[in-house]
Amino acid sequence: MPRESNAAKRERGVEFCERLNRRYGPVAAFLDHSSPFRLVISVLLSAQTTDAQVNKVTPELFRRWPTPEAMAGATAEEVAEVIKSLGFYKTKAKHAVEAAQIIVADFGGEVPRTMAELTRLPGVGRKTANIVLNVSFGIVEGIAVDTHVNRIAHRLGLSPKTHEKEPLKTEQDLLKILPHEYWENVNHQWISFGREICHARAPLCGECPMTDICPSARLG
Incomplete structure (x- = not known):
């Protein structure tokens, strides 16, 4: 199979981010952040x-x-x-x-x-x-790639499998693909989606609103 272009990955990544924006809106930090x-x-x-x-x-x-x-x-x-x-x-x-x-x-x-x-x-x-x-x-110069973000990035095909165990490389892949305006919300929105739908061991693909754009969707 020919390698997918970055433009195609960008289109899918932006669509995913837009859908999460509509689903969650801004998500507050999950940990104590009073200072x-x-x-x-x-x-x-x-x-x-x-x-x-x-x-x-x-x-x-x-x-x-x-x-x-x-x-x-x-x-x-x-x-x-x-x-x-x-x-x-x-x-x-x-x-x-x-x-x-x-x-x-x-x-x-x-x-x-x-x-x-x-x-x-x-x-x-x-x-x-x-x-x-x-x-x-309020300084956004990167994307915090935790286990949820890393998992979703690879299931969406936004980062190659060779980077699956290297979050720093996954971050660089996302930074190249996603426009800067989306970086701020990636971590907390993708964590929310990972906890709700895209679980590590048993993702709820049958309930997922992203199956039409997810190369890893397991249906049927």
């Missing part, structure tokens, strides 16, 4: 853990250490005790304290507003940085 610092920590904690699990521990976490200055004075062991229901909690606790210390020491207690500076923080990669820039500061 940029809390969002950094919440997203850091969410790696390989559900948002619901993170939201169970952050009320107590932020009650005890609500600011970078407060968390910078905590020990990793103290934080670990609060978040021990999460996967990899010891590493995440260490990263949370170290990130808070760097924010205080290097950025005057303010969460930085650039990709380069954010990804200097322990436990913060492009996905986390994209979410913080987008949600907290």
